[in-house]
Amino acid sequence: MSPVLAAAAGVVRRDLLLAMRRKSEALAPVLFFVVVASLFPLGIGPEPDLLRRIGPGVLWVGALLATLLGLGRLFAADHDDGTLEQMALSPEPFAVLVLAKVAAHWLIAGLPLVAAAPVLALQYGLPADTIAVLVASLVLGTPVLSLVGAIGAALTLGVRGGGLLVALLVLPLYVPALVFGAGAVDANLAGTGAEAQLSLLGACLAISAFFAPWATTAALRIALE
Amino acid sequence: MGNRIVNWFRFSSPQAFYAPAGKMIPWFAAAAAILAALGLYIGLFAAPTDFQQGDAYRIIFVHVPASWMSMFAYVVMAAWAGVGLVFNARLSGMMASALAPTGALFAFLSLWTGALWGKPTWGTYWVWDARLTSELVLFFLYVGFLALQAAIDDPRRADKAGAVLALVGVVNIPIIYFSVQWWNTLHQGASVSVTRAPSMAATMFTGMIVMVLAFWMYAIAVSLARVRAIILERERRAAWVRELPEAA
Numbered sequence: 001m002s003p004v005l006a007a008a009a010g011v012v013r014r015d016l017l018l019a020m021r022r023k024s025e026a027l028a029p030v031l032f033f034v035v036v037a038s039l040f041p042l043g044i045g046p047e048p049d050l051l052r053r054i055g056p057g058v059l060w061v062g063a064l065l066a067t068l069l070g071l072g073r074l075f076a077a078d079h080d081d082g083t084l085e086q087m088a089l090s091p092e093p094f095a096v097l098v099l100a101k102v103a104a105h106w107l108i109a110g111l112p113l114v115a116a117a118p119v120l121a122l123q124y125g126l127p128a129d130t131i132a133v134l135v136a137s138l139v140l141g142t143p144v145l146s147l148v149g150a151i152g153a154a155l156t157l158g159v160r161g162g163g164l165l166v167a168l169l170v171l172p173l174y175v176p177a178l179v180f181g182a183g184a185v186d187a188n189l190a191g192t193g194a195e196a197q198l199s200l201l202g203a204c205l206a207i208s209a210f211f212a213p214w215a216t217t218a219a220l221r222i223a224l225e
Numbered sequence: 226m227g228n229r230i231v232n233w234f235r236f237s238s239p240q241a242f243y244a245p246a247g248k249m250i251p252w253f254a255a256a257a258a259i260l261a262a263l264g265l266y267i268g269l270f271a272a273p274t275d276f277q278q279g280d281a282y283r284i285i286f287v288h289v290p291a292s293w294m295s296m297f298a299y300v301v302m303a304a305w306a307g308v309g310l311v312f313n314a315r316l317s318g319m320m321a322s323a324l325a326p327t328g329a330l331f332a333f334l335s336l337w338t339g340a341l342w343g344k345p346t347w348g349t350y351w352v353w354d355a356r357l358t359s360e361l362v363l364f365f366l367y368v369g370f371l372a373l374q375a376a377i378d379d380p381r382r383a384d385k386a387g388a389v390l391a392l393v394g395v396v397n398i399p400i401i402y403f404s405v406q407w408w409n410t411l412h413q414g415a416s417v418s419v420t421r422a423p424s425m426a427a428t429m430f431t432g433m434i435v436m437v438l439a440f441w442m443y444a445i446a447v448s449l450a451r452v453r454a455i456i457l458e459r460e461r462r463a464a465w466v467r468e469l470p471e472a473a
Contacts, residue, residue, distance in 0.1 A: 151389070151390075151393055155373060155386045155389060156373070156376070159373075159376045159377055160376050160378075161376060162376075165372055165373060165376055168365075168368065168369045168372050169369040169372075169373060169390060171365070172365040172366050172369065172401070173393070173394070173397050173401075175362055175401050175404060175405065176397075176400045176401055176404035179404040179405060180404060204400070207400075211396065215389055215392070215393050218310075218389050219386060219389045222382055222386055222389065223382070223386075225382065
């Protein structure tokens with residue numbers, strides 16, 4: 001393995017290990033997702049038709065907010081103990097290490113959401129093939145949320161009221177992922193096929209995987225100055 | 226005079242820019258006032274009443290310029306932010322910060338006047354249409370920029386962080402716009418397009434363009450005044466600021 005890949009794998013392994021040691025922190029976003037999704041029927045009413053209609057949107061917005069919860073911790077601990085500075089000084093490209101941290105964040109915060117979504121979708125009475133589309137849209141969409149969210153997390157690093165601020169910065173940027181993601185599930189429910197929306201979601205993923213680490217790195221270097 | 230070469234980079238220093246900016250403000254402010262008076266006269270008196278919408282349509286003489294300038298101001302802001310990141314020039318960051326409140330004001334004005342127009346025309350203040358929604362998201366982006374800059378105490382870091390955010394936003398705006406267009410849109414098609422002749426009376430078109438120029442001049446005048454205030458605030462300990470007659 002080349003040294004760059006080895007360093008990236010090391011970062012991923014370390015972040016996963018840290019998450020395993022503090023499970024409650026890692027589990028909070030997915031529990032939040034489950035609770036929020038369960039509150040909507042209580043607020044709106046239990047009519048199956050209505051729930052099936054709003055299910056895709058509710059689950060997507062829930063996933064979006066749950067991702068937001070974990071963003072504050074993405075760089076904060078490493079910033080406090082100086083690890084982030086060592087990463088910036090290391091001979092390996094900083095952007096690759098940042099991408100590795102974002103990947104680890106997705107494995108910890110994004111993947112459990114994808115796993116929990118089918119169960120919640122059953123509560124909303126979505127049919128089996130629609131659930132498959134929901135899972136596919138979340139598999140493509142939650143990495144976008146992590147990548148774009150990392151920019152906001154880096155910009156607000158060590159800033160007063162960073163937790164609320166990151167929501168203000170990042171949520172408008174989540175609009176395309178939400179529209180395409182929930183749109184894919186809706187399209188499948190309406191019987192028009194979800195390929196177009198899923199392709200666009202994949203395009204969003206490609207663009208953000210290319211640009212977001214670069215912007216995040218720039219923002220982190222500003223914060224470290 | 227001879228062939229004197231003006232070194233434009235001289236004006237990237239806040240000290241060199243402060244005085245010429247002050248001299249330019251009255252000119253742009255006067256241009257804004259004259260153009261606005263002319264544009265409002267054309268819009269409110271000279272332009273004919275629309276046969277479908279009656280006189281309610283006249284809000285477009287404020288609405289359309291506000292929408293255009295809100296988008297234009299964001300691009301200009303991102304351009305200044307980019308220049309600031311590339312050349313590490315302090316004044317560029319100050320220009321971006323000075324433009325942001327004006328842009329946010331235009332975005333808000335555009336939403337507000339759009340709601341006022343929508344009630345008599347569509348029968349509702351708000352519809353979830355592509356252009357309304359993307360204007361709303363643009364307003365949120367402005368608010369995020371302002372909030373980020375307000376939250377960071379060190380002005381240099383605030384400028385740079387704001388610059389990264391503005392550039393990320395400017396890349397995202399087209400994606401947001403096209404994603405939001407996914408919905409079927411209630412909004413009428415664009416009333417002015419570059420590729421075909423305007424679908425409105427010539428006087429209406431003239432009035433609108435004059436109002437756009439008025440808003441533009443206003444934006445320049447206000448941003449220059451604001452950038453002068455920012456310069457004074459940040460350089461308050463510099464000797465040249467202390468020697469200014471207005472600081473004494």
